[in-house]
């Protein structure tokens with residue numbers, strides 16, 4: 001299955017992936033008006049320190065602990081993609097306790113949010129990958 | 143192959159999913175006492191809070207049993223097992239098995255209390271039916287007395303807080319949530335619950351119930367209309383125990399979820415396995431553990447070997463928007479941080495993280511959980527950095543390439 005992989009050697013730390021993610025999931029029409037003045041909550045996050053930077057998002061694990069731990073049956077695997085049904089999430093955050101990557105997070109409304117490889121927004125390449133100017137984030141089979 | 147599963151909670155569902163990863167054809171029969179489609183037990187308090195409904199509480203979609211080729215017998219109670227003939231005796235007849243899983247969970251433990259039998263309106267808080275019955279007994283004036291300030295008692299309290307007039311909670315322990323919080327952390331949460339109008343009587347217990355009053359050991363009295371007992375749970379072990387299988391507080395299982403009875407497995411709240419943090423044999427009555435034990439049992443029942451040896455305490459819970467996460471064992475040296483919206487204790491010993499308690503800002507706590515589970519040597523990472531802020535930075539480039547780049551070193 002194709003997944004998002006990050007090569008930290010090429011990450012510029014520009015945070016564009018965060019904006020592209022937030023925009024892709026917003027349903028808005030153009031990025032500038034949608035994100036202007038908004039405190040974005042992207043599903044991919046850049047970590048920086050001591051001369052390194054890289055983006056972290058859901059690994060779509062084959063054996064996902066978040067799904068196994070979910071107490072409400074709100075997380076499920078659909079064709080390999082780990083998806084969240086926000087209407088079933090009761091904000092307990094057990095998935096946050098389970099995820100080794102810290103890639104599941106509370107959203108503004110309290111339900112958890114996570115990368116769903118843009119399957120719910122559009123088909124094809126995830127927005128973070130499509131917009132990465134240095135090819136540091138790729139969508140491929142490994 | 144004929145699989146029989148007793149239970150319909152996460153351990154049972156995990157087993158079905160585990161079996162079907164390996165064996166798409168074998169016949170699976172599920173027997174469960176509760177007459178409901180599989181639902182999320184912890185959500186019963188959220189149902190009363192109005193944050194979910196019976197439809198959304200379903201742990202798996204309506205088509206789950208059919209899609210997985212499971213023959214379901216709901217509202218049926220398993221009474222005993224015959225390990226020689228390999229049959230389960232139920233109140234609706236006998237069911238033969240080749241492999242049997244006991245995923246029967248637990249039941250409320252009610253300590254002997256004087257005058258208890260004469261209390262008219264008394265409830266437990268374990269099942270969907272319990273929750274519905276309790277909510278029907280409540281009016282905006284009702285005074286509720288809850289015995290037990292553990293996870294279930296306090297989740298019940300939160301759930302009914304908008305449906306009744308007053309809530310008093312009594313517990314023998316000196317603090318609330320004593321199974322997951324230390325004294326300081328418990329004080330933080332207790333303060334918040336008091337602000338929501340709850341009253342606590344700690345280090346205390348009921349001496350006698352009489353005429354709508356509970357007289358406590360301390361001499362205090364509490365007037366109440368409805369009583370909820372949430373002191374603790376007892377594992378449902380009798381099916382295996384009566385068949386001669388090894389049991390202590392729970393049904394003894396190895397890392398493959400096998401009991402000492404041939405072809406009989408156990409998982410979830412009724413099973414007692416090894417806690418990977420402490421090495422102790424104990425019941426870990428939590429949802430993630432139930433699912434993973436069940437899944438492991440299912441795979442093994444279907445002939446795919448593979449151990450589940452990563453069982454540990456791991457819990458996330460919140461009350462009125464105050465979130466807390468806990469994991470592992472609270473042993474060793476302590477990293478302590480307290481600030482605006484954060485209470486954090488990390489416990490470490492012998493070059494490994496043993497456990498944590500975090501209240502408030504719980505983001506990315508799973509990174510700590512993984513360190514406990516994987517026994518990550520602390521000498522190999524930037525420990526100071528990770529104590530302050532859980533991220534992947536402290537793990538270094540090489541480990542990160544495995545985590546994020548799918549690179550196998």
Ligand SMILES: Cc1cc2nc3c(=O)[nH]c(=O)nc-3n(C[C@H](O)[C@H](O)[C@H](O)COP(=O)(O)OP(=O)(O)OC[C@H]3O[C@@H](n4cnc5c(N)ncnc54)[C@H](O)[C@@H]3O)c2cc1C
Pocket residue numbers: 071092148149150151152153154173174175176183184185186187218219220221245246247248267268269293294297298378409410411412427428429430432457458459
């Ligand atoms: C109010 C509440 C809140 C909770 N909150 C949390 C939480 O936030 N996080 C967490 O991790 N855990 C929580 N738990 C614990 C969690 O619900 C359990 O750990 C989990 O449900 C255990 O799963 P199980 O499959 O082992 O058993 P159960 O879910 O208890 O299922 C057992 C099943 O077996 C059936 N059964 C029993 N005996 C028989 C018999 N003789 N014949 C036929 N069927 C039988 C029962 O009908 C039941 O369906 C909570 C529990 C409660 C009650």
